[in-house]
Amino acid sequence: TQVKTVIDYYRRWMERWPTVEALADADIEEVNKVWAGLGYYSRARRLHEAAKLIVRTYDGVLPMDVSLLEQKVPGIGRYTAGAIASIAYNQPAPIVDGNVQRVLARLRTIAGDVKVAATVELFWQLAGALVADCEFPGDFNQALMELGATVCTPVKPLCEACPLQARCRAYAEVSGGSSHSCQAFAHAASDDYGP
Numbered sequence: 001t002q003v004k005t006v007i008d009y010y011r012r013w014m015e016r017w018p019t020v021e022a023l024a025d026a027d028i029e030e031v032n033k034v035w036a037g038l039g040y041y042s043r044a045r046r047l048h049e050a051a052k053l054i055v056r057t058y059d060g061v062l063p064m065d066v067s068l069l070e071q072k073v074p075g076i077g078r079y080t081a082g083a084i085a086s087i088a089y090n091q092p093a094p095i096v097d098g099n100v101q102r103v104l105a106r107l108r109t110i111a112g113d114v115k116v117a118a119t120v121e122l123f124w125q126l127a128g129a130l131v132a133d134c135e136f137p138g139d140f141n142q143a144l145m146e147l148g149a150t151v152c153t154p155v156k157p158l159c160e161a162c163p164l165q166a167r168c169r170a171y172a173e174v175s176g177g178s179s180h181s182c183q184a185f186a187h188a189a190s191d192d193y194g195p
Contacts, residue, residue, distance in 0.1 A: 009038055020060050023051035046075025064089045078124070086131065087138035094127035095141040096120075099148025106152060106170035 016034055017023040023031070028048055035044035050073050054062060062084055063069055069081035076084070078096075085093035096104075101114055104126045112119030127144070134140040151158045159171050 006038070009035075017051075020051045020054050020062075023048060024055040026051075043075060049074040050076065062088065064091060066091065066093045082141070083138075086141050090136065090138060092128075092132050092134060092137045094124055094131050095145065096123050096127050097145060097148075099145045099152075100127055100141075101148075102154065103144055103148045103152045103164070106157075107164060107168050109169040109173065 013034055016030075017026055026048065028045065031044050031048045032041060035041060038044075053073060054060060057072075063073070064085060066081045066085045069076050069084055070078055082093040082095040085091035086095060098114075101123050104110065104123050105112075108126065110119070110122065112122065114120060114123075127141075130144075131137045131140055147162070147164070151162050159165055159168070162168065162171070165171050
């Protein structure tokens with residue numbers, strides 16, 4: 001869901017429940033009503049359940065630990081746990097979405113099927129290795145997602161504007177041709193997880 005679509009919902013939500021305690025005390029019917037129009041109603045229910053758990057178990061503060069977030073807090077999976085840990089707590093936790101997968105696939109010329117668990121795990125390992133030594137891991141994660149959304153796009157990537165161009169294996173392979181050819185590479189994944 002794009003930010004421009006969600007922003008009005010976000011503002012209404014935050015006006016109604018500005019704290020995790022306020023959301024935990026809310027009636028689930030009201031939560032669903034304010035959520036109406038966004039779809040995925042199970043997310044509203046899980047947010048409400050998560051708020052109750054966070055207030056009850058963690059004194060209203062999200063845990064810093066990625067595994068704890070992922071295993072204990074309703075509605076939080078690997079991606080959200082990494083986002084919370086890296087952005088809110090400056091922990092070196094990776095975030096992998098479709099944009100990050102595309103950037104990493106092109107950097108390392110990974111042609112594996114993103115629906116295969118081993119390929120997905122490879123992306124998480126690569127992202128984890130890249131963010132491990134970052135001074136500001138949340139900023140790094142957000143920059144990588146933004147790079148995939150605005151420069152390293154699925155169609156007609158802007159390779160000439162890419163700050164990672166010199167390190168990009170896909171670009172190196174197609175540098176004699178059009179930047180659009182970045183979409184067409186097909187090589188096995190490298191065992192080298194470093195940048």
